[in-house]
Amino acid sequence: MFLPDIPEAAVWAIYFAPLASFLLIVGFLWRRPLEAGRLTIFAIGLSWVLALWALDTSIGLDGEPAAFEPHAWFTLFDLDISFGIRLDGLSAVMLFVVTSVSLLVQVYSTGYMHGDTGYSRYFAFMSLFTMSMLGLVMASSLLQLFIHWELVGLTSYLLIGFWFHRPSAAAAAKKAFIVTRFGDFGFLVAVVLIWVKTGGVFDIAEINELAAGLSAALLTGFTLGILSGAVGKSAQFPLHFWLPDAMEGPTPVSSLVHSATMVAAGVYLLARFFPAIEAAPGGVHTTIAYIGGFTAIFAASMGIVMTDIKRVLAYSTISQLGYMVMAIGLGGYVAAIFHLFTHAFFKSLLFQGSGSVNHATGTFDMRLMGGLRHSMPITFWTFVVGSLSLAGIFPLAGFWSKDEVLLDAWHEDKILFAVGVAVAFMTALYMFRAIFMTFFGEYRGGEPAESHGDAEAHDEHHAGPHESPASMWAPLVILSIPAIFIGLVAFLDFGVLIEGAIPEELRHFEGVHVDGVVLVASTVAALGGIGAAAAIYFAGQPSPDVLRQALGPLHRLVERKYYVDEVAEDGAVRGFLYNGAGRAAAAFDRVVVDGVVNGVGMATRTLGDGLRRVQTGQMQAYTSLYLVGVVVAVVVLFAVSGDVLER
Amino acid sequence: MESTGIVVAFWVLSALTIGAGLAVFLSRNLVHAIMFLILAFLGMAGLFVTLSADFIAVAQVLIYAGAISVLLVFAVMLTPLASRDNANSLYVVPGVLAGLALAAIVGFVAFEADWAALSGAAADQRASGATIEVIGDLLIGRYVLAFEIASILLLFALLGAIVLVHERTEPAVEVEPGAAGGELARESREPA
Amino acid sequence: MSVELGHYLAVSGIVFGIGVAVALSKRNAIAVLMGVELMLNAVNLTLLSFSRFSTAFGPDDEPLTGHVFVVFVLTVAAAEAAVALAMAVLVYRRRETVDLDRINLLRW
Incomplete structure (x- = not known):
């Protein structure tokens, strides 16, 4: 739009910069942590600049795929494997999201991970993860996508188990890896199915074109396989239970991997194959939509009772991903990606805020916090911004995207609309419950006797909680800007850009419009949630203990996470x-x-x-x-x- | 070959060769066996003469009946403690059977095959004059490469035989008297 | 009565058979060597009789190629005899025997 079209080599550079950073750190900077951190920031910064260029190019093309030819990789008998770049509106936006969030997380990490013995290893893994995610997003062939899909799984395993000496972290990493493998198995079946039935067509665009001509049974199998992969990666029911445990990883990892990128990969995968899914029989759509809707309300209910601030956010992420999956199932392709886009920023912000709180108090347990708004004003205000955005309060980013999702639900399926509104209420409730427990009231002492916080991250402890260093609060401030304003891109042909990635006959996004019923319902639900949180956790009327006793077995059921883990x-x-x-x-x-x-x-x-x-x-x-x-x-x-x- | 002298010579020499060969197999004494072997070689040389192979016959007498026999006798002398009887091994039955079978096969082929052979006067006509000049021409003419290789083969056989039999003078090493005793005793019994 | 190629070949076969029998059934290594020499002699006889009787030669070919072969066989036989007897002496020096039934170092 403003710049000349991006050459293919520059797009490849987006991918190779973090890879180079990983290799250089492993090769030369293992014992020089400061340089490792700076190199990672530099490499991802370079990727970010180039991703902006790619985004600019894609906007200039109205989101239509850029004309990059695939390159032959190798030939096995009569099977030609090629790799290439698919740069269209969808992947350009994803590149922008991944590099932006990753860049800020790296900056944040230099503060959060300061003094950790595995500092270089941390940045090496982060570079590798970012590379995998970028490769996944820009892949033009199904096989290329699958390889990076698995690489993302592997690096996520490495990052969750970063503090591998802690048994719970090692177990969580294993759990995340194995549970997502179950989903990946379905994905692999889909890959093999498409290979066998089409005779080796791996190009994503070609598969989407062919999809309409395939038999209903084959298409159902393929899309359900894709869905299975997405359910594993995006932590949808019934494979959702790895994500809360994955909070054992360092908080910046959660902020990157479990808010904006890896978990979003499942939704991205569904969006990538949206034309194939649209061509599939109606039962597939219903399945996807109801898995998403059920996950959304199921996870939100658990978010209400968690006492660990990071786990609240983890369940919130699952719940929001449920929204996106539901939107895909309802045909709301743009709404799903839009929500993914906005969610990436404010959820990353919230995770980093929780890390900042942990940095100050040495714990994630909200029962041990309280009163932090005075000692940590920046963290407090940015956290409130993120929460308001997540709750969907006008005119923050989350409002626009959540309304798009709910609008699709309103038109397609009233039951799911009701579920969506209920989730909006619960979202506001658990977020503001977290805010009131963390930042209001009296400070309740912080770190417990047996520390289970990120103790390695900061050896020295001070008398009381204090604001985090600039390298940590600066990303919070920067992220709160998109958390407020990024929703307005919907007025800037965002829909056109995103829909450029799918065939013309599937495009039906008509720009942002506000439906009165949806607007009122979602806003009332969100405000109701905030009000309920304030009543219970700020005013104490009725007090949480009374409620807990009144609800009795129901509370216990939710607190034990519906016994899914068991x-x-x-x-x-x-x-x-x-x-x-x-x-x-x-x-x-x-x-x-x-x-x-x-x-x-x-x-x-x-x-x-x-x-x-x-x-x-x-x-x-x-x-x-x-x-x-x-x-x-x-x-x-x-x-x-x-x-x-x-x- | 029609002439009576040749025919008689063939049968007599054949009988001599085969008989001497059998005696090699049957004789009880190893040295006697060598003597019968020389007789067989000589009979064979006679058969060569009946084939007009005068040079080969002479070479046969010189090399086989002369040199190789002497080598065999030397070998017997150099192994004084080995048994002198010409005893049979464990494989006498398969050995004899294999010999009979091979002889039978060759004999069968010899008489049954439809050889494109000269016979009678035609064969006599082939037997023309001395062969030594022609063989000499062939050896340093068409077969010169094989000839040279054969000379190298002989040289290496000579060297090999020397190296094998040569007694290495081991450098004097400190050994316990008891451990080396048996070895030394065995060495000392060898012929000078 | 005349003597033909077949007669010579038959004699050669018989001598060869005796050679095989001697080589296989004698215990003494030197006796075995004697059997091998008999076999070589039988082969020489075959070569010479083919040289004499065969019509396989064209008008320009040398009829004495068989003789040259025999010369080489004699050469190789002499070399073989020298080396083999040296080995027999060597084996005797190590083991005080040339009895082949007792020389079985390569046994399983």
């Missing part, structure tokens, strides 16, 4: 996988696999034992055998062709 771990993992499938596999391994292996070994051994007796070591034995062989050969020759002696 069902998953005791039922699915221990009961089915370990005792059932695991033991069956072990028995199969012992009897059949070991039997075959040992049988072959025994047979070989017995045979060799017999045959070795031929090796007498006596020359004449060998010569005898040889001459017998000669005689036999001649006799056989005569027998086979009797006329060898004839001329």
